[in-house]
Amino acid sequence: MANVVNILFSSFISHPVACVLLFVSLAHSQNIVVFQPSYLTATGPTVTALLLGNTSDISLNVRTVSPSNKTGSLGSPSCVAQVTQWVLTKEPVGKTAVRVQLRLDKSLRLCGENETDTDCCPEPLCVLETLQVSACVGGTPQASLLIQAKIHALLVPANAGSDNKTAIPNQVYQTLGSCPCDLTFRACDTLCCCDKDCSIEDLKLFESHCLPGPFGGQVSPAPDYQCSVQSSDNSPDWFPFLCVSSPPENNPYLGLFYQGDTIASKPGPSFQGPIMSAPVPVNSYIQGSPIFTLNDQFFTIPQKVLGRCVNSAPVAFLKNFKVKCVTLLRSCPTGSPLQPLPADLRIKVKNGQGGVALVDVIEEVASDLSQFILSTDAAASSDERLVCENVTLALDYKIYWKGNGITSITLAHTVGTITLNSSVALTTRYSAVFLNGEFTGEPNSGNPGYQVGRPVIAGIVDTLDNDTGSIQRTSINLWKPVSDGFCSTAEKKPVLFGENSTSGCLLPVSRQSLTQCDLLRETVASLQAALVTATYVAKSGNPDPVIMTDWINISFVTLNSSTTMEDTTSSCYGIPSHQHIRVWSLITGVVDGIPQKDIHALEVSYSLSPWALDCGGGDVSACVDPMETQLFPITSSVTFIDIPMNPGPPKTRFQINFTEYDCNRNDVCWPELAFPFTKYYTGEPYSQTLAKSLILVFFFIAASILGTPWRQIRQAWNCANL
Structure with a gap:
């Protein structure tokens, strides 16, 4: 048996699911119990393992063990209970498996100076011990689990964050704020040399690698095309005519942020279940509002919510629905909605006009169950069959309304007799239809045009x-x-x-x-x-x-x-x-x-x-x-x-047969060679475009005459005259 267990443990890393199944089969056939795994290393306050086998009469206890000075072994398992700082719980997950969980009953907060509270960690290495969990039957150990616990204390920053967000100053005349890379409140941000929270020692670590540009708090140097940058000594020939004169405050980063202000923080998302407030009854119903019973509770019918069937879902006024819910029956149902009491169906509902509407129930018995039963197991003997009578197969509500109120409600309650062998997949229908007189109030698919995703x-x-x-x-x-x-x-x-x-x-x-x-x-x-x-x-x-x-x-x-x-x-x-x-x-x-x-x-x-x-x-x-x-x-x-809304004018014979000058059908578009002068440029009126283009051409000609080409021509002319 030991060899078999060792072989299974050696293959657990590569095939964990198969090993668990083999352990369950082995433990069940040999009537023994084993821990899976048998050794754990804990770095957190919670440890979980599985106990496999015949766990019907098993008791669990935990104790702290230490190696012997002579032999070095931890000793044999013991069924004697010992008081530890761990809480042991177990939860059955099947007929032959129990989930064993140990939880540290101690705070992992690091103790402060001169603190007398014992529920804290005096050192950063808070827990360092070896635990042994024993599974016993009548005082005799059957299996054991060794846990090496090595848990460190939780380190909390000394300066807690503020409840308010950082106030951003006025961004109208300041580029991205005084220090855009200061992202963490009361903490030094790496490579952010303008961060006021960084000490001198911190800045020495990365002062030669500061974030460049405006996002690092450093205004970018003026570009070469600024008139104030170039000097007369090294300026190119075109510089006096084509440089840009603009103040340094005029940069593309202005106006990207709004007026800064202090904003109170809002509570973040919680993983705890929300606290449902009591329903507030209404005087009159409107479309989508919930319907209330006489005792100011929601009028509920089983419906599908997020793809799953919910037995108690509120009914919305003028919202039709029709759902099917599949339930796997292994025994006869005993409660609502499959086996409701007459009082659960004949409910008094507020009609929204100060009165009460009583649900009128019509009982129907279904003889053909083929549309309700999807599958059954193999036939069993007559002694093993279980007959369930008056099982709910369908609940069909017809709610008659007028104005903002309900006039009457009728319910067709369909029941049937189901024979159970071992299990039956039962499909139950639930529906609610709102009728104005005798006509169904069906929703529209748009107003006035169709909306995508709505029925035709x-x-x-x-x-x-x-x-x-x-x-x-x-x-x-x-x-x-x-x-x-x-x-x-x-x-x-x-x-x-x-x-x-x-x-x-x-x-x-x-x-x-x-x-x-x-x-x-x-x-x-x-x-x-x-x-x-x-x-x-x-x-x-x-x-x-x-x-x-x-x-x-x-x-x-x-x-x-x-x-x-x-x-x-x-x-x-x-x-x-x-x-x-x-x-x-x-x-x-x-x-x-x-x-x-x-x-x-x-x-x-x-x-x-x-x-x-x-x-x-x-x-x-x-x-x-x-x-x-x-x-x-x-x-x-x-x-x-x-x-298409506007197909456009028909194409001419030239556009159909000749594509050389068609910009829509040819990769090379010759008419766009002089783009600002043609009809394809629509950014400005044609007269303004032509005037600006002629001025630009004049500047290019003047730059050519006053620049290097004209100087070379003049020097050559002077040399020729000499």
């Missing part, structure tokens, strides 16, 4: 008795495969404005199905048609259901197959396997500087493709067995196309 609003004509039509809202959907990815279990997701997307699902098809191609085409076409049941799409994000000019017709186009072929006994052609949605949008205006986009047209087309069984790769079962199936993809996609 579609509709169908709802004919009334008085021969006036209105549009009933619906959505345009794509496939949303879940679970196994089959089309029979796939869900639908709405098309979001401005977001291109492609999705699909899998349809099992057998050889027998390929002999009935017309039926197969109708099946696939009905599946694809269920994604887009609307006939109209809203132009803007807030359409009026009774104004037909706010809606446009959806065009449906069926694309023929690229090749015309006939069906055979093992293949079918013309299957509408891909549905593509194209949405054309354009900018129709600007509201507060934000462009507003409307939908100009929407087209739904279908691509036809042939389906045939694939019998390659050695798998010929689908081609032999008429009931064996293969998976074929059914896809859907959406593409948004922006229509």
